[in-house]
Amino acid sequence: MSHLIFAGIFWHLVGAASAACFYAPFKKVRHWSWETMWSVGGIMSWLILPWAVSAALLPDFWEFYGSFSLAQLLPVFLFGAMWGIGNINYGLTMRYLGMSMGIGIAIGVTLVVGTLMTPLLQGRFVELFSSTGGRLTLLGVLVALCGVAIVSRAGLLKERAMGITAEEFNLKKGLVLAVFCGIFSAGMSFAMNAAKPMQDAALELGINPLYAALPSYVVIMGGGALVNLGYCFIRLATQSSLSVKADFSVAKPLLVSNLLLSLLGGTMWYLQFFFYAWGHARIPAQYDFISWMLHMSFYVLCGGLVGLVLKEWKNVGKRPVSVLCGGCLVIILAANIVGLGMIS
Template identity: 80%
Template sequence: MNDAITMGILWHLVGAASAACFYAPFKKVKNWSWETMWSVGGIVSWIVLPWLVSAILLPHFWAYYSSFSLSTLLPVFLFGAMWGIGNINYGLTMRYLGMSMGIGIAIGITLIVGTLMTPILNGKFEVLIGTEGGRMTLAGVLVAVIGVAIVTRAGQLKERKMGIKAEDFNLKKGLLLAVMCGIFSAGMSFAMDAAKPMHEAAAALGIDPLYTALPSYVIIMGGGAVVNLGFCFVRLAKVKDLSVKADFSLAKPLIITNVLLSMLGGLMWYLQFFFYAWGHARIPAQYDYMSWMLHMSFYVLCGGLVGLVLKEWNNAGRRPVGVLSVGCVVIIIAANIVGLGMAQ
């Protein structure tokens, strides 16, 4: 495995770690509705930071975006909106299936769909099955799915031991939402593939390869922002128990604290894809769709490790922790298999 691929995998790990930790600041927000908190964080992560970073990187901001036709930008935006729908379904999946089962099914599906559908749609599936490196990376995807399944099982054992149940368990509804979440969340992988002309144009401007994907986030995350913020604003306007006015009528110090915590959560959320771009830049072009597999499997890995650090597994007993450890090791093995395959 060469140094570039190794660094690509490590940057994906850093991005996934940020993804696994981003909700920690949100948990400390007090007396705010989820919709207000999510909107404040989302404005930072989906609008402010992508625009700010792109404005810093691009020598001529508006000229760059106006150089693309609608036929180039629209698929990028729509795939971003597709990913935004997956984000909303993610929360509902947790409600009806619980954290462990919901995460396991949703992440497992989006890992498979987001990784394999890109080469299939581009007519490059023969790269996976017709070359030694391709077959090895495909084996890595399979091992990653097994690792996700093992970590999911550990979470189920933990929830059973600690008496944790889904907020409103409904197997049929939860499975439907998990499948939808898994499919729609893969929109980010599709958006990155559709945005390749934008990446190439950024590279032509002399932007460092590590940063060429970042200007496309203005369009990708713009699509996600329309869906997520639209959902939150409609909820705030229609649901009687929710009110922005009430959320901002709290004591001023608490409002400031809530805003800062929500902004920090938004920053950490954005950083997952900032480093995703760094990792993506180090992956060989013929295997760039493997970025999604690395990101999602590392997200599950880091989620488990963060839970251990925060002592969320202390009362779960030895068996769930043991199963979790096995699952984490399997995901690490999967990443190494994929890395060796890409180096072929």
């Protein structure tokens, strides 16, 4: 059992690494509006890949989804849409608070809400205090939250050293958006929990447990796509400074490059939840809520490590880097505490 749990933690780390790196290809897109770039990548990650993977896994694609009632599918879809709203708020949070403070508050809130709300709603929260494993698991969540706070502090020190400030710093507005972002982003955790009947049905069809959660992504990410693509399309249609025609009128080599980079970014974004499903499948059922904590804390961890590899922390001084490394070690400690809790 223990080797399966640590395999699950490893796959959550792989998924988080993909999440931490997915925006790198988008940064190389040139002369395109953010809305066009995000829409192209989103169509790949929220629509094409979930549908293609599910079609490859399921014996009869339409029969599978037709076997569920609207009452079963609607909560899954709406939680996906909730998570999509969190994605949009994430960008606005960075705008008003800056990267470090925005990430610290938003990720901290979504880590706590997405992790603990599920057992709370299921009436299992109090039970966690009655066993050594449960108490260790909750301790791991608390330590992970501390790690996120330390890494965010390192980011704030980095921004000060480099003279970086938020575009339109507004503490009051930014804090409200950060909290909303954290709450709504936890919709993915709620959606995965609501989609358990779909996962059980996939298992009954003989689908490998590692892939059992993937068919539910068609519905979950469909909700997220509705919100994100709707937001982008409305802006493209109403903002005079934006033009899809102009974006697709760039020179052919640049057009091909932008398309491939956006599709690559979308693919990497999808892969975070592809491997999230692998990790989730290895976590014991009584601790399945902990998958979200592992994903979000590893996301912060990998984001910091990727920044070091790409030399984003060069010339900021020793203190910010030391604080970053300390925060990363705390997150690694949290993962080990959670692992010990699950095998206790």
